[in-house]
Amino acid sequence: MRFSIVTPTFNRREIVRRAITSGLQFVRAVGDGEVVVIDDASRDGTGDMLRNLYSQELSGGLIKLVARQANGGSTVAKADGARNASGDWLVFLDSDDELLPEAASAMLAVIDAHRDTATFLFRCVDQTGRLIGPPMTPRLLSLSYLVAVGTPGECLPVISRAAFLRFPPDDDPLGFEFLSTLRVVQAYGPAVLSDVVARRYYTDLGDRLSSRAGNLRRAKKHVDGLRRMLREFGALMPWRKRLDVFIRIFCYGVVASVTPSSPQKR
DSSP: OOEEEEEEESSOTTTHHHHHHHHHHHHHHHTSEEEEEEEOSOSSSHHHHHHHHTHHHHHHTSEEEEEOSSOOOHHHHHHHHHHHOOOSEEEEOOTTOEEOGGGHHHHHHHHHTOTTOSEEEEEEEETTSOBSSOOOOOEEEOHHHHHHTOOSSSEEEEEEHHHHHHSOOOSSSSTTHHHHHHHHHHHHOOEEEEEEEEEEEOOOOTTOTTSHHHHHHTHHHHHHHHHHHHHHHGGGSOHHHHHHHHHHHHHHHHHHTTOOOOOOOO
C-alpha cells in the first residue's frame, strides 16, 4: 500500500513548507509513500527553494517535484500531480494545510478494513483544533446522500489513484472538484466516512478558494460548476436542494456581472 500526498502550490514559497513537512512525516509514518509537489508556475522562487531545501528527499524519491510552465489553477495542478504520482492512494493536501501524522496508522487501518472502497473521507480540524462540521459516527455515504446532504464539514479525501484517473476533475481553474468525487462514488460505490481526524485545515488566509472573498471573485466559475452539478446529479437532489442550487446560480450570476475575476493561489 503506497500513498501519494499531492500538494499544488502557487506563490506560497514559505507557507508550503508546513504542508510538505507534514506530508513527509506522514509517509515516513506509513513507511511507503511520496510527496508530490506541483509548482503551478510560481513567480516567487518556490521551485528553487524546494530544490535547495529538499535536495536529499528529491534525490531519494520521497519528494517528486512537478514544475508547470503555465499557471493552470488548483484543479489542473492536482490532476497533474495525480498523473505523476505512483501511489495506490491519493491524498490531496492544500499548500497551507497540514496532515496530522499521528493519524497515519488509524487511516491505514480504516483503508485496510474496506479494501473494495475507492473513496475515503477523513475529518478535519481548524487551526484552533476544533472539529470542522458536526460529529458523525463512521458510515458509508452513498451517492444520493452526498448529492443531497454532502459531507459533514470539510473532509480530507483519500481516493484510489486508478479511480481518480478515470474521473479526473474538469479542466478549468476551479473545476468543482467535488463533482469528480461524486463521479468516482457513482462508478465504484459509497464513500467511507471515518471519524479519524487527519488534517488541520487553516481558514485564516484570505486567498483560499473557499474564502468568502475568493468565492466572490470566482463567481462565474461557481455558476458553471453549479450548472454541471445540476446536469449530472440534479435528478438525485430533493426539490429544496435543487431550489438552493438555482438560487446560488442566480446570486453568483449577479455577482459575476459586477465583479472582476482574479488569479488564484494555493
